[in-house]
Amino acid sequence: MHVVTFTRSTPDTAARLTVDADGCVSQGDAAMVVNPWDEYSLEESIAQAEDQGGTATAVAIGPEVHEEALRQALAMGANAALRIDDPALAGADSIGWATVAAATVRRLDDVDLVIFGKEAVDVGSDQHQIQTARLLGWPFIGAVSRILELETGAGSMRVERSLEHGKQVLTCRLPAVISVLKDINEPRYPSFMGIRRASRASIPVWSLADLEITLPQALTMEMKLEEPPQRLAEAELLPGTPAEQAAALIARLEKEQVL
């Protein structure tokens, strides 16, 4: 069995991001970390590969900064890592990204399952996941909270999705693309042995020529980035014992018509 996860490096969530007048985003000296949502997809792909005696491959599309995420994946236990980089990727939109992703999956051996984290935390987008599935012609299931059965022999899987008002169980054929939620697992820490292996691994880089593709015309263009207007908030400490505070709080919430 072969599971592929796409991942990327994103600024540490504790980073203070600023946008300057030219729309350049700066994260100060905050570190880049693996996209937090991808910790779950990486864990799931590694665990599934371990369970089934298969291979977990982590792929990043973009410049060298994304090696950080790939090394994290290797340190956690991914069997292989791969980065796609090409000058033509600058300015690519999600369709461009999905074109590369789909071509990569096709080029890799016998991929049964592609797992994404819920979204990329920095750009807050997930449409590239669905676009990738569409370009591959594979089924897509989002918001997966559990893989109930994965039968590569029979070519099918059964998953549970977590929706706002309950759970849904779906069956689909393989190969497929899914995105997973936080409830699906408890991501492991990288192991010391894994860290050593990862920091010594040389990660192959493929270009668009290696994939034998060119990018489609971008359908969307980023026009402008700006800082959201400052929100002013005030805090007030309610006096009294916890019981008095609770009563005062309820009265206030009722007055403000929140309750």
Added chain:
Amino acid sequence: MVLELGEERLQAQRMVREFVDREVAPHIAEWDREQRTDPILLPRMGELGILGICLPTRFGGQGYDYLTLGLVCEELERMDTSLRVIMSVHMGLNSLALLQWGNDEQKRRLLKPQALGEQVGAFCLTEPGAGSDVAALRATARRDGDAYVLNGEKMWVSLATRADNFLVVARHDTEAQPAHMGLSAFIVNRDMVGVTTGDIHGKLGIRAGSTGWVAMQDVLVPLRNRLGEEGEGFKIAMSALDNGRYTVASGATGLIRACLEASLRYARERRSFGQPIGQHQLVKQKLAYMQQWYDCARLLWLQAGWLKNRGQRNSRETGLAKWYATDHSVKAALEAVQLHGAYGFSDEFPVERYLRNSKGATIYEGTSEIHQLMQADYALGLRKDRTLRCELPAWDEDFWLGDDVAP
């Protein structure tokens, strides 16, 4: 000295930070208040490889170097001193002594399970009547055929009620002159008949950790559990302290960092006289000192770690790092409490725990006074380190990561 730490070591440090942030931070205030350690903690640290971090893979360790051990200790004590104490006794004082002085059979039998984290090691030197004055210790080891019979009481033993194996220093020769030549070192197992242990309660700090006593009554210890030769007990203890002190130094550095981090947060949030308190010069001064102490302490333990990696004697440098870092961690904690005002005086914030925890390290593994005497004696030329029969091996990548079976 090479200061570049490299991704591999820093990643290992980050992994430990992630572990303590996720699994210890939510509970530590409660454990400290209730004076208890979570029983899951040691097995978890074993499982993650922390308990074998700098031991060769052939002995079941993770194969990292002594600098990584320091980084791990910094990270552990940034969370709580009790976590770093585990590394001081299990790794610094016990496992590294086995690596340094143990024969091949002992490394296989005793070191390996500790490196794998299946067993935990501790160190028994101090007695009710002898601390700084090691040569005055009274526990005895009477040779009896292929064994020794140990009697005596050890006091202030970290992990007394948790550890499986104790490195015990006892007197095999009560007549020896000078007295320290009559000391030998043994590995005593908790399961041996005649061993009893207990914890001390009501400590000022390290309340989430076990500190206690180990009593030995006619404990039969087989010859193969003697570490080194008869009469080498004092040297073994002192060289073990070179490694224990290194973990204390790097750990106390982490405690200074914890004080600085908490203080920076509070200095930005808390306001007085119309501005964040961090804008007042006298508050800035505290932060500046904490930063200075952190950097100095860190550079000192890095120097010691670098010497260890190279296999160079480092008793002086390690002692200096330990003395400096621990004294300044007390100062940093005092300043952090002061900077937090009344909130620093309450357990709502962690700094009062930092203060209580910091004090012990100026007492154990050589009191600050003993370290001052040693540094002065080195400077005066009154103290010189002689070559030991067994030195701590230099970190050698081929040996540490070699996968051929233990010799």
